[in-house]
Amino acid sequence: MTTSAIIFMIISMLLIWGGLLTAILHLRKHPDIPMSELPKDHI
Numbered sequence: 001m002t003t004s005a006i007i008f009m010i011i012s013m014l015l016i017w018g019g020l021l022t023a024i025l026h027l028r029k030h031p032d033i034p035m036s037e038l039p040k041d042h043i
Helices: 005-029
Strands: none
Touching: none
């Protein structure tokens, strides 16, 4: 692999794993609403 390909791969991996980590942390702070708590007219 060339140097530019390795750099691009590292940047891509950081973006993907960073997005996953950000999503996990966001869901920990703001969990989804359970289906039992939704209003009946929402369905």
